[in-house]
Amino acid sequence: MHNLQSGDLTIEVAEAPDGVMRCTWKGKSNERNPPEILKPWFEKLLASVGEKQGSIEMHFEKIEHFNSSTITALIRLIQICRKTNVKLVMVYDQSLKWQRLSFDALRVFEKNDDLFHLRFA
Amino acid sequence: MSNDAFGFSIDMTVRNEWRNVDLLRTSVQNCFTAVFADVDGCHAIAMVTGELLENALKYGDWVSGDRAMFRLRVHGQLNQVVEVSVQNPLKADDANGNTLVKAIEWINSFPKPEAAYRARMLQIAQNDEDESPSRLGLVRIAFEGNCRLAAKIVDGHVTVTAALDLSSSAAG
Numbered sequence: 119m120h121n122l123q124s125g126d127l128t129i130e131v132a133e134a135p136d137g138v139m140r141c142t143w144k145g146k147s148n149e150r151n152p153p154e155i156l157k158p159w160f161e162k163l164l165a166s167v168g169e170k171q172g173s174i175e176m177h178f179e180k181i182e183h184f185n186s187s188t189i190t191a192l193i194r195l196i197q198i199c200r201k202t203n204v205k206l207v208m209v210y211d212q213s214l215k216w217q218r219l220s221f222d223a224l225r226v227f228e229k230n231d232d233l234f235h236l237r238f239a
Numbered sequence: 240m241s242n243d244a245f246g247f248s249i250d251m252t253v254r255n256e257w258r259n260v261d262l263l264r265t266s267v268q269n270c271f272t273a274v275f276a277d278v279d280g281c282h283a284i285a286m287v288t289g290e291l292l293e294n295a296l297k298y299g300d301w302v303s304g305d306r307a308m309f310r311l312r313v314h315g316q317l318n319q320v321v322e323v324s325v326q327n328p329l330k331a332d333d334a335n336g337n338t339l340v341k342a343i344e345w346i347n348s349f350p351k352p353e354a355a356y357r358a359r360m361l362q363i364a365q366n367d368e369d370e371s372p373s374r375l376g377l378v379r380i381a382f383e384g385n386c387r388l389a390a391k392i393v394d395g396h397v398t399v400t401a402a403l404d405l406s407s408s409a410a411g
Contacts, residue, residue, distance in 0.1 A: 183286070189375060
């Protein structure tokens with residue numbers, strides 16, 4: 119699985135021995151239509167995780183900014199992970215107010231199925 | 240002059256190029272960070288600026304006549320209310336203006352912006368196809384920016400104003 123590099127955004131992927139794909143977001147997600155870039159990359163990531171029966175950890179602690187269209191893409195990722203039974207964890211920096219607000223709001227998608235969790239670093 | 244009486248104003252006309260959104264967003268953030276100690280408040284002002292500019296570029300009329308510019312205005316006083324407003328041209332028969340006004344009325348109908356944000360996210364999750372416009376940016380402004388939104392359409396231009404309460408932002 120290759121890193122994503124597009125404009126000001128980089129997502130670095132590292133695979134842990136336990137099958138966890140650790141994706142670290144860096145820079146800024148400020149494209150006009152982020153889903154256009156993120157959706158195909160997420161599809162490849164999900165295919166790779168599916169083959170290995172692994173899970174995904176998205177780390178946002180190092181990202182400087184993302185626009186609301188990026189949040190739409192993240193909501194879609196949460197939905198597709200749940201539909202395909204892939205465990206997804208999003209990790210954020212609680213000391214940054216903007217990250218706390220953005221990610222705490224996504225707790226509306228946490229259920230008792232263990233497939234989506236939010237965690238702060 | 241006491242710090243609390245410190246006023247500021249940014250008012251400029253800008254070319255409608257997408258890369259200007261991030262240039263202006265980061266410029267606003269850097270300007271305010273240079274003046275204020277409230278880093279979270281500066282980030283909120285910058286986010287609000289960025290989302291309003293994105294909306295203007297996505298849904299403004301950039302094809303009819305000589306309309307390649309839009310206007311950004313940020314003004315207020317330290318520890319009080321900051322107003323960020325963006326004005327852009329609209330087509331005469333454009334439904335986007337009414338959609339925008341209705342979206343803001345919908346957001347303001349909730350007792351708290353957090354409830355509107357949550358409702359909009361759930362709507363987006365329930366739709367298989369991406370709606371255009373998604374209007375998540377406006378609810379994000381209301382919720383994360385702790386803003387009151389307003390829009391007015393005059394002479395083929397729409398102006399969206401976000402009033403950000405920095406006093407409660409600093410406390411939050």
